[in-house]
Amino acid sequence: MSNTAYPQLEQLLSGYFHQDWCEDHDTDGEVLTDYVQSTWRDEVMQSIDQLDRYLRDHPTELLAAFERDFTPMVVIGEGDDEARRWLQSARDQLAAQLESAPVRPGAEN
Template sequence: MHKRYPELGQLIGGYFHEDYDLFGDNFGEVMDAYIEGSSPDDRAQVLKEIERFQTDNAGQLEAAYRKEFIDHIDLSLWGFTYTSFLEEIKV
C-alpha cells in the first residue's frame, strides 16, 4: 500500500483513522497504543521514513501527505498542521 513509507503508512493508516478511538481518547493515548503494539525496530523505521518523507516533499508537504496517506482524520481538530503532526509522531 505505502511502498515508499510502509511503517509510516502503518502508523497513520492503522492508528490515526476514523476509528482512532479504538486506541484511545486523545492523541497521546493513540500514540501510546502504537508504541505498545510496535517493536523498537518499527519505531526506528518510522522515524527514518518521516525524515525521508519530509525531505522528499519539502515545500509541498500537505499535498504529498494527502496524496500518500489520505486524510482519515482532520488533524486541525487536534491542533496539528501536517508538519506539526509528523514532528509529533516521531517516536
C-alpha cells in the same frame, strides 16, 4: 492507497489512525503511545526514520502530498506549516517513547 516508499509510516497511519481511532483514544498522542507499546522497537525506529525522510522529501506542498499518499483519518493541519509541526511532533513522541517498545525476540537492543 499503499505507499511502498514508506511502509512503516503507512502501517502507523492506516493501522492506528483508522476511521474509529477517536472512539478508542482521546488524543492522537494516545494513538502514538499505543503504536509504540504494540510495535516492535525496530519497526518504531523505521517509522521515525520514514517520518524524517517524508519531511525531507516534501519541502513544499507537504499537506497535499500527505493527504494524497496516505488518506489518513487524522487531521494534521490546515496548511504545510501545521502539517510539518504535526509530523515532527509525532516523530518526537515516537522517539521519546522508543524505550517502551517491545524488543523482537533475538534482536539486540
